[in-house]
Amino acid sequence: MSNAHVGSRIVGWGSNLPEKVLTNNDLADGGLDTSDEWIYERTGIRQRHVGGSTGEMSIHAGQQALDVAGVTGADIDLVIVATSTPDQLMPGTSATVHAELGIGGGACDMQAVCSGFSYALVAANGLIATGLERVLVIGADSLSPYVDWDDRSSAILFGDGAGAAVLERHTERTLLSFDLGADGTSRHIGYTDHDGKITMDGKEVFRTAVRAVTKSAQNAIDSAGLTIDDIDWFVPHQANVRIIEAIAQRIGLPMEKAIVTIQNTANNSAATIPIALDTAVRDARVQRGDTLLLGGFGFGMTWASAVMKWDPRD
Ligand code: COA
Numbered sequence: 321m322s323n324a325h326v327g328s329r330i331v332g333w334g335s336n337l338p339e340k341v342l343t344n345n346d347l348a349d350g351g352l353d354t355s356d357e358w359i360y361e362r363t364g365i366r367q368r369h370v371g372g373s374t375g376e377m378s379i380h381a382g383q384q385a386l387d388v389a390g391v392t393g394a395d396i397d398l399v400i401v402a403t404s405t406p407d408q409l410m411p412g413t414s415a416t417v418h419a420e421l422g423i424g425g426g427a428c429d430m431q432a433v434c435s436g437f438s439y440a441l442v443a444a445n446g447l448i449a450t451g452l453e454r455v456l457v458i459g460a461d462s463l464s465p466y467v468d469w470d471d472r473s474s475a476i477l478f479g480d481g482a483g484a485a486v487l488e489r490h491t492e493r494t495l496l497s498f499d500l501g502a503d504g505t506s507r508h509i510g511y512t513d514h515d516g517k518i519t520m521d522g523k524e525v526f527r528t529a530v531r532a533v534t535k536s537a538q539n540a541i542d543s544a545g546l547t548i549d550d551i552d553w554f555v556p557h558q559a560n561v562r563i564i565e566a567i568a569q570r571i572g573l574p575m576e577k578a579i580v581t582i583q584n585t586a587n588n589s590a591a592t593i594p595i596a597l598d599t600a601v602r603d604a605r606v607q608r609g610d611t612l613l614l615g616g617f618g619f620g621m622t623w624a625s626a627v628m629k630w631d632p633r634d
Contacts, residue, residue, distance in 0.1 A: 327493030328448040328455075329631050332391070332486030334384025335598040337479075337585065338372030347469075347476060354472045360583075364561025368479025368586035370464040375407045375416035377482035378460040381594070382421050385456065385484035389633075393422035396486070397452040400444060401429050402436030402459045402590040404512075404619075405466065417458065425452070433510075434557050434618030436590035437483065438498075438626055441614075444487045445495045458484040459590035468517040477559070478518065479586035483594025490631075496611075497544035498626040499536045503528075510619035520619070529563050532623040534570040537615045540625035541571075548572045550611055551627075553600060557616025558582035558592040567615065579605070589618065606630050 344356035344366060359365055378401055386392060399421070401414040412429035432439040437459030444455035460482035469475050506528055510520035533556070541548060554573055556564045561582055568575050579596045588595070593614055600606045610630045617623040 329490040329494040332385040332389025335483040335595040336380035337369040340371040343367040381482040381484040389486040394424040397425035399456040400440040402440040435622040435624040438624035461589035481588035481591040494629040496627045499539040502622045506621040529617040530566045536625040544627040552610040554578045
């Protein structure tokens with residue numbers, strides 16, 4: 321088999337959330353003009369975890385993924401930390417992870433906001449096809465320092481967290497297809513300036529996200545040569561459960577097949593997809609042989625979908 325045809329598969333997974341929990345009632349009791357009912361009905365969120373640094377959470381999630389894979393940092397050829405909230409402007413947070421986990425190979429950050437984990441997974445798969453053996457992919461964000469806690473239209477949505485996956489060379493491809501996209505002309509609808517807070521046009525983000533992910537998910541399913549009926553689990557970015565419902569309805573997927581974790585975590589950006597995946601693997605919803613559709617979007621606007629066979633080691 322030539323290198324160009326070498327595939328990869330996920331052999332380790334993990335996640336981490338900071339201990340401190342802020343419920344919707346905590347926000348309302350703290351003086352924000354909102355209520356648990358409003359937030360839950362409009363977003364599906366009940367609480368968010370806050371207070372972790374991107375580096376710390378990445379290390380914990382990454383270590384869990386290494387343990388599940390039965391490897392050490394020395395066995396990893398590259399660590400990619402997908403984040404838009406690095407601990408420092410430079411170096412990348414991947415440098416901290418590299419040092420603390422004793423990574424044997426290289427380290428870099430990737431910035432595609434909430435689509436970052438899926439972009440990094442696709443990149444890691446490509447790097448394995450060109451020679452690497454094992455890549456640790458982490459999606460981690462600490463959004464709480466960038467939240468304007470007095471702005472009820474955005475404060476309710478965000479939290480902190482990290483999720484990770486070890487991708488390893490395999491004789492078969494498990495990443496069946498992917499669709500990566502962006503529309504940089506929409507970058508003004510959600511952004512954070514240096515030393516600024518998260519600023520967005522929520523309604524426009526909502527509309528753009530539904531449109532983009534619906535098309536992207538359909539593209540990925542088509543290029544895998546599958547139909548929606550072949551998808552066992554949809555592992556979506558967790559920004560608003562109504563966005564997930566709107567996408568599911570448009571692609572013809574019953575909501576029972578969507579992994580929803582947003583009630584506990586809110587939107588922790590690049591971390592949501594690997595946390596949802598870790599959750600659904602640990603609670604045994606996702607089983608060997610299942611076909612997964614990963615799909616998300618982020619400020620930029622960026623979007624990414626991937627169709628994967630779940631085929632961990634025995
Ligand atoms: N609590 C109570 N009322 C609120 C509120 C809150 N937290 N936030 C807004 N409102 C009010 C508004 O002021 C408005 O009142 P009005 O009708 O008197 O003017 C009313 O509720 C409806 O607001 P609207 O903005 O239309 O609500 P919405 O259903 O669009 O929900 C978001 C707002 C932000 C939850 C929703 O647009 C969203 O989730 N967008 C996507 C954002 C996103 O995912 N960003 C990250 C991308 S990765």
